[in-house]
Amino acid sequence: MSDLKRGLSEAVAAAFAAAGLPAELGRVTPSDRPDLADFQCNGALPASKAAKRNPREIAEEVACHLAGDPRLASVEIAGPGFINLRVSDAALSERAGEIAADPRLGAEPVAEPRRVLIDYGGPNVAKPMHVGHLRSSIIGESLKRIYRFRGDTVVGDAHFGDWGYQMGLLIGAVMDEDADIRAMMEDLNAKSDITPQDEAATFAVLDGKITLADLDRLYPLAAARGKTEPDYRDRARKLTAELQGRKPGYFLLWKHFAKVTKVALERDFHALGVDFDLWKGESDVDELIEPMVADLEAKGLLVDDQGARIVHVAGPNETKKKKLPDGTVVVVPSPDPLLVVSSEGSAMYGTTDLATILDRKNTFDPHHVLYAVDQRQADHFEIVFRAAYLAGYAERGSLEHVGFGTMNGTDGKPFKTREGGVLKLNDMIVMTRDKARERLHEADLGSELDPAAFEDTANKVAVAALKFADLQNFRGTSYVFDLDRFSSFEGKTGPYLLYQAVRVKSVLRKAAEAGAQAGPIIVSEPAERDLVLLLDAFDQALIDAYDKKAPNFIAEHAYKLAQAFSKFYAACPILSAEPAVKASRLTLAQTTLRQLEQALDLLGISAPERM
């Protein structure tokens, strides 16, 4: 079973071949001119160049070979040599029936399923998630669902940033602020063995003293001091190295940081309908780092440089000019080398990333790893990937950075609240939910629902608004985050999609109450034709989204499908139609709903029963 586009491509390819021309010219696409055709093939234009013949003449010849195809209502040549195809109502009816009977709603699985790992590029421990984290969560989640739906085995890993310099900064800041904790740390660090009782006692104290709000308050101050005060920075680096060396007190303090952070993260992710298969972090590969460094050394990749140890990843002819602080310009390798061990002996961001690649090879052994991380880290990933390939930790080309743009405010600059701070993700979710309730009341929707169901609907509307606003944009470009616009709920929005889904559900409920039976789909009206053509286009949207790692193709399809349904809904009465037509339209409505909900699910959005 294949979609109309693919089926027709095969027929047109055969027609090109029959005319003595390359079969690959027979590629059929949806028509740019719906007034003239359903599908088109432009192959005669490039063919004319190679064959040195008039393109219209070629198109005519190809059209002759297509003449007997029962699926085609018409084949016409237009313009310089476009082959315009119109599909017969019978063929559309048949295809609609196939989709209706298909649990996968007309979407083909991949030929060879792969093991794919999606790295969400980690929120950092000790920092609450802010709007900037929205994108990696929802893009990563959507990609995971898209890949899974096409048949791959997919694992999503949160990959927390929990093992670097920021932990050293925080340990120092907390001890500076609280002398009791400092004393406790010194006491614990002096011990050679930590008992479970020590651990429990330590956590009992820390639980009452250090909250996420404290960490959130201390971290920016510490980070700022680290930038301007070399002594402060050096101490933080030393503390980082000591933490990584498992100094007992610091290690327990770090565990506490991780714990309070995770509670908040789980709440935020849960509210967004995002879940991870693995809650791993940088710290999980800590014990792999030492043997990995030894391995890199044994492979001759590791070299000393200014007290640090690095891996050169640039090829022999890859250089760039670089201006030194003193103004002289030198030629250096490009990309920059990977810094593996700092002069303090600490593992760096790239070190843990590299070790994580090795860890995944040893455990999940993925064919493909996608990093759903901000575009700004493109250079970093290029360096890490090259190092991984050089060291043999991953198959060349198997690692891919799926970068996305930043989320800006209406002023075009990175998003900030009115007070100039970062908007916490949780606050944003709460705001959007409030807005959803307000809008539901305004439109007098959901008034018959009980409070719990109403709350559930408001939450679904809020999540749909946020996610669709993000996912309708191509991930690579930055976009403007405008809460007022997103929560207006009109036009091309998540709530519009939910509204259409709910309308279908309502009709189907009424049909069931009246005992109406669904039956074979018989396409005749223009609105029915358009709806079936869209149902048929699902597979291509899925392929585009999969190949380009771009959920916006699914978002676009879902929107067009909802729109086509809304037109069908306005033009073609269902319940009042005569029995055969009613049966057909019920199946069509049912199938549309199923595909729409499937597409929404791939975006991480779910529709309520009523609103």
Add this chain to the structure above:
RNA sequence: GCGCCCAUAGCUCAACCGGAUAGAGCAUCCGCCUUCUAAGCGGACGGUUGCAGGUUCGAGUCCUGCUGGGCGCGCCA
């Protein structure tokens, strides 16, 4: 200084190996609820695709240069 990305309607965004008349939503204006949920549907208005060249039968799409904007450039992650 070097490198990467971006520039499309008043605003926010699309556009399938280069193809016909560059599409949506918002905003503005007009029309449609005694019929299945009007958060809807129909229509109008809105464009020299940043600028200048080039390749091509054909360029928003490819190449070169320029202008404007964003981001990155080993001991943060």
